[in-house]
Amino acid sequence: MEKEGTETRNQSRLAILELANMISVPMSLNAVVRLNVADAIWQGGSNTPLSAAQIISRVLHSGGDAENLQRILRMLASYGVFEEYLSEGERKYSLTDVGKTLVTDEDGLSYAPYVLQHHQDALMRAWPLVHEAVVDPNKEPFERANGEPAYGYYSKQPEMNELMVKAMSGVSVPFMRAMLEGYDGFQGVERLVDVGGSGGDCLRMILQKTPNVKEGINFDLPEVVAKAPQIPGVTHVGGDMFKSIPQGDAIFMKWVLTTWTDEECKQIMKNCYKSLPEGGKLIACEPVLPEHSDDSHRTRALLEGDIFVMTIYRAKGKHRTEEQFKQLAISVGFPSFRSFHVDHFYTVLEFQK
Numbered sequence: 001m002e003k004e005g006t007e008t009r010n011q012s013r014l015a016i017l018e019l020a021n022m023i024s025v026p027m028s029l030n031a032v033v034r035l036n037v038a039d040a041i042w043q044g045g046s047n048t049p050l051s052a053a054q055i056i057s058r059v060l061h062s063g064g065d066a067e068n069l070q071r072i073l074r075m076l077a078s079y080g081v082f083e084e085y086l087s088e089g090e091r092k093y094s095l096t097d098v099g100k101t102l103v104t105d106e107d108g109l110s111y112a113p114y115v116l117q118h119h120q121d122a123l124m125r126a127w128p129l130v131h132e133a134v135v136d137p138n139k140e141p142f143e144r145a146n147g148e149p150a151y152g153y154y155s156k157q158p159e160m161n162e163l164m165v166k167a168m169s170g171v172s173v174p175f176m177r178a179m180l181e182g183y184d185g186f187q188g189v190e191r192l193v194d195v196g197g198s199g200g201d202c203l204r205m206i207l208q209k210t211p212n213v214k215e216g217i218n219f220d221l222p223e224v225v226a227k228a229p230q231i232p233g234v235t236h237v238g239g240d241m242f243k244s245i246p247q248g249d250a251i252f253m254k255w256v257l258t259t260w261t262d263e264e265c266k267q268i269m270k271n272c273y274k275s276l277p278e279g280g281k282l283i284a285c286e287p288v289l290p291e292h293s294d295d296s297h298r299t300r301a302l303l304e305g306d307i308f309v310m311t312i313y314r315a316k317g318k319h320r321t322e323e324q325f326k327q328l329a330i331s332v333g334f335p336s337f338r339s340f341h342v343d344h345f346y347t348v349l350e351f352q353k
């Protein structure tokens with residue numbers, strides 16, 4: 001009994017040490033992305049295990065410290081990003097399925113820009129202030145650290161906006177492939193508006209897959225659409241969703257409501273309602289929180305994203321449950337609600353006027 005108690009205490013101390021040192025994990029992940037390690041190992045699909053010295057010779061023109069890279073790779077191997085092979089004292093690394101998400105695909109996309117986007121200096125400055133969101137939720141830690149809210153700050157830094165667009169594409173394109181396989185709610189829609197559509201990837205994919213959608217309106221902040229690429233059938237429109245939203249047969253919105261407070265969400269949804277015809281749909285794809293907390297990758301990714309929103313965008317912006325989304329929609333007049341679970345991270349929420 002006594003022995004068991006000691007063992008439990010020891011495991012608890014190890015667990016708290018692991019948590020206290022956890023910052024090494026995302027920062028090392030950021031380091032391997034900055035060093036382009038995944039593409040160096042992948043080499044067009046070979047994924048041959050390489051030593052740190054071999055990786056360095058592929059990613060740096062000269063110099064580099066192989067021992068330090070090995071320390072980073074070894075730690076990330078224990079988090080399932082790399083597979084480690086130990087033979088006669090030499091360590092080599094290939095990519096696991098998790099590591100492969102960082103490899104640049106034929107369209108130039110991966111999850112790597114999302115990792116970089118989350119670890120830019122301005123965002124990092126906000127993290128030591130998370131407790132301030134508890135003390136006073138009227139100002140998010142990002143604003144406390146940088147003097148203004150995140151989107152206003154990005155708008156003055158073109159490279160931050162560019163990285164945001166790239167990060168969104170890297171995450172959204174694989175999701176859209178899954179969504180368009182499992183969801184047919186765009187039937188009968190000819191003019192579709194994407195609110196907060198970033199570079200227009202979601203609309204491009206919807207138009208390619210759904211011939212009845214003839215016209216796409218990609219609506220985002222003026223500085224974002226100014227850099228968006230030409231896409232056949234898509235018109236980029238700059239504006240502010242809190243003021244008004246272009247009219248369409250249906251409105252699509254992905255990863256937008258999460259960022260805002262309940263009152264701000266109501267304002268956005270009210271503007272959507274006004275721009276829809278009778279029977280028109282608002283189709284929102286959002287991370288939706290489960291009711292119960294557990295230690296699955298899904299629940300952790302959703303709960304961690306919730307704290308990210310609280311820290312960077314709005315102290316009272318949040319990941320919500322399906323019921324919370326439903327109540328927001330009812331409060332602005334949408335009588336009908338359906339949900340579709342076509343992806344692990346996002347849920348498709350359909351609100352009909």
Ligand SMILES: C[S@@+](CC[C@H](N)C(=O)[O-])C[C@H]1O[C@@H](n2cnc3c(N)ncnc32)[C@H](O)[C@@H]1O
Nearest residue numbers: 168172196197198220221224239240241254255
């Ligand atoms: C998390 S991103 C999602 C981008 C895209 N929907 C996707 O999922 O790939 C949120 C988007 O909302 C846009 N946004 C923020 N404030 C906005 C506003 N007031 N009016 C219109 N768009 C806005 C941002 O520029 C950004 O592109």
